[in-house]
Amino acid sequence: MALPRAARTQRRTRIQEAKEEQILEAALEVFSLHGFRGATVDQIADVAGMSKPNLLYYFRTKEAMHRALITRVLDTWLDPLREFDAGGNPVSEIRSYIRRKLEMARDFPRESRLFANEILQGAPNIEDELKGPLKALVDEKAEVIRAWAKAGKIAKCDPYHLIFSIWSTTQHYADFDVQVRAVLGQDQSGDGRFEDAARFLEQLFLTGLHINEQPT
Amino acid sequence: MALPRAARTQRRTRIQEAKEEQILEAALEVFSLHGFRGATVDQIADVAGMSKPNLLYYFRTKEAMHRALITRVLDTWLDPLREFDAGGNPVSEIRSYIRRKLEMARDFPRESRLFANEILQGAPNIEDELKGPLKALVDEKAEVIRAWAKAGKIAKCDPYHLIFSIWSTTQHYADFDVQVRAVLGQDQSGDGRFEDAARFLEQLFLTGLHINEQPT
DNA sequence: TGATAATTTGACCGGTTGGTAAACATTACA
DNA sequence: TGTAATGTTTACCAACCGGTCAAATTATCA
Numbered sequence: 401m402a403l404p405r406a407a408r409t410q411r412r413t414r415i416q417e418a419k420e421e422q423i424l425e426a427a428l429e430v431f432s433l434h435g436f437r438g439a440t441v442d443q444i445a446d447v448a449g450m451s452k453p454n455l456l457y458y459f460r461t462k463e464a465m466h467r468a469l470i471t472r473v474l475d476t477w478l479d480p481l482r483e484f485d486a487g488g489n490p491v492s493e494i495r496s497y498i499r500r501k502l503e504m505a506r507d508f509p510r511e512s513r514l515f516a517n518e519i520l521q522g523a524p525n526i527e528d529e530l531k532g533p534l535k536a537l538v539d540e541k542a543e544v545i546r547a548w549a550k551a552g553k554i555a556k557c558d559p560y561h562l563i564f565s566i567w568s569t570t571q572h573y574a575d576f577d578v579q580v581r582a583v584l585g586q587d588q589s590g591d592g593r594f595e596d597a598a599r600f601l602e603q604l605f606l607t608g609l610h611i612n613e614q615p616t
Numbered sequence: 617m618a619l620p621r622a623a624r625t626q627r628r629t630r631i632q633e634a635k636e637e638q639i640l641e642a643a644l645e646v647f648s649l650h651g652f653r654g655a656t657v658d659q660i661a662d663v664a665g666m667s668k669p670n671l672l673y674y675f676r677t678k679e680a681m682h683r684a685l686i687t688r689v690l691d692t693w694l695d696p697l698r699e700f701d702a703g704g705n706p707v708s709e710i711r712s713y714i715r716r717k718l719e720m721a722r723d724f725p726r727e728s729r730l731f732a733n734e735i736l737q738g739a740p741n742i743e744d745e746l747k748g749p750l751k752a753l754v755d756e757k758a759e760v761i762r763a764w765a766k767a768g769k770i771a772k773c774d775p776y777h778l779i780f781s782i783w784s785t786t787q788h789y790a791d792f793d794v795q796v797r798a799v800l801g802q803d804q805s806g807d808g809r810f811e812d813a814a815r816f817l818e819q820l821f822l823t824g825l826h827i828n829e830q831p832t
Numbered sequence: 833t834g835a836t837a838a839t840t841t842g843a844c845c846g847g848t849t850g851g852t853a854a855a856c857a858t859t860a861c862a
Numbered sequence: 863t864g865t866a867a868t869g870t871t872t873a874c875c876a877a878c879c880g881g882t883c884a885a886a887t888t889a890t891c892a
Binding site: 433434435436437438513516517519520521522523527530531534535538555557558560561562564565567568569571572573575576578579580582583584585588596597599600601603604605607608609 | 649650651652653654729733735736737738739743746747750751754771773774777778781783784787788789791792795796799800801813815816817819820821824825
C-alpha cells in the first residue's frame with residue numbers, strides 16, 4: 401500500500417525529494433501569481449508536469465502544499481535581517497542590508513510575491529509565525545538600531561518604522577514590478593533599474609539617518 | 617422586459633444608484649481580501665445582502681464589477697499625486713504628499729489592497745491604464761522634482777525612485793497591516809502607529825533630500 | 833386604478849474545483 | 863529473481879463556480 405507523505409517517518413527516497421522539489425517549484429509559480437484561493441491544483445500539477453492525483457500523492461491537500469511553501473520562504477526571506485550585525489559599522493550594515501534585500505527582490509520575485517499575497521489576504525495561515533519568530537527577530541534588531549541612535553552613530557528614529565520602510569521600498573520592486581515597468585517605460589525597465597534603485601535608496605537612507613537632525 | 621445595466625442610456629433610478637453602490641462596497645470588501653480569482657460572486661452577493669441573480673442584474677459579469685471598481689479606485693488613488701504642486705515649496709509639498717498618502721492608507725486600506733492585489737497578480741486588466749494615464753502623471757511630477765533638484769532646492773536624486781519609495785512606504789501600512797500589527801504588538805498597533813509612521817517618514821525623506829550630498 | 837416597466841427570486845445548467853478509489857506500473861532489496 | 867513497498871494513472875465524485883431563465887414581485891406614472 402502506498403504511504404502518503406504525512407505518514408512517512410523514515411528517510412525520503414530520491415524520487416520523493418526530487419518530486420517534492422518539483423511540486424514546490426510549480427506551486428511557487430502559481431501561488432505567487434494568483435494567491436491561495438486563486439490557484440488551482442490542476443494548474444500546479446500542469447506546471448509541475450505531472451497528473452493531479454500524482455501531485456496529491458506527495459501533498460495530500462492544496463493547503464499542505466501552501467503551508468510547506470510559506471514556511472520555507474518565510475525562513476529564507478528573513479536571512480538578510482539575521483545577518484544584520486550589532487557589532488558592525490551602522491552605515492555599512494544598513495547599506496548592505498538594503499542591498500541584500502534588493503538583490504532578493506531581483507533574484508526571487510516570486511518568493512516575495514507569495515509572501516505579499518499571504519499578508520495581503522490577512523495571513524490566515526502564518527499569523528503565529530509573524531507574532532512569534534518574526535517579531536522576536538525584529539525586536540532584537542530594533543534594539544541594535546536604537547542603541548546606535550542612542551550612541552549618536554545614526555539619527556534618532558523609530559527603529560521599527562525604519563525596518564518597515566526598508567522592507568517596503570525594496571520589496572516594492574518585486575511585488576509591484578508590473579507597475580514599476582509601466583511607469584519607467586521600455587527604455588528604463590531593464591535590469592539597470594535595480595542599480596538605479598540601489599543608488600537612490602542608499603542615498604535616501606544613509607543621508608536620512610547619519611546626520612542627527614532634530615528628531616521631532 | 618428588464619434592461620440590464622449596460623443597456624441603459626437614460627438617467628439612473630435612485631434604486632439603481634443605491635444598489636450599485638451597495639454592490640461595489642461589497643465587491644471592494646471581497647476583492648481586496650481575496651483578489652479577482654479568489655473572490656466569488658456568491659460571496660459578494662452575500663456581503664451585499666442580496667441574491668446572486670439580483671446582483672448580476674446590475675453587473676452582468678464578475679469582471680464588469682471588478683473593472684468598475686478598479687477604474688474608480690485608480691482614479692481617486694492618484695488624487696494626492698495630482699495635488700503635488702510645481703509652484704509650491706519642495707519641503708512642504710513632499711511633506712504633505714507623504715501625509716496625504718499615509719492618510720489614504722489609514723482611511724482606505726481596502727482600496728489600497730484591491731490595487732495591490734491587482735498589481736501583484738500581473739495587472740491583467742489595467743496594464744493600459746498604468747502605461748497611459750498613470751505614467752503620464754508620474755512623468756509630469758517627476759519633471760517637477762527634477763527641476764527642484766537642478767535648482768538646488770533638494771538633493772539630486774532619481775525622481776521616479778523617489779516617488780516609488782513614497783508609494784511603497786506609505787501603502788505598506790495598508791497592504792501589510794497584519795504584519796505591521798504582528799511586529800509592533802498589541803501595545804503599539806493602535807491608531808497611534810500612523811502618527812509614528814508619519815513622523816519617521818517625514819524625517820527620513822526630508823532629511824534624506826534637502827541636503828545636497830554627493831549624488832553618486 | 834391599471835398597465836407597463838423595473839426589480840427580485842428560486843430553480844437550474846454546464847464547467848471547474850479539490851479530492852478519492854482502485855487498478856496498474858515501477859522500484860528497492862532480500 | 864521474486865515480492866513487497868513505492869509510485870503513477872484512469873475514472874470518477876460531490877461541492878462549488880459563474881451565469882441564465884422564466885416566473886413572481888414591486889415601483890412608476892398616465
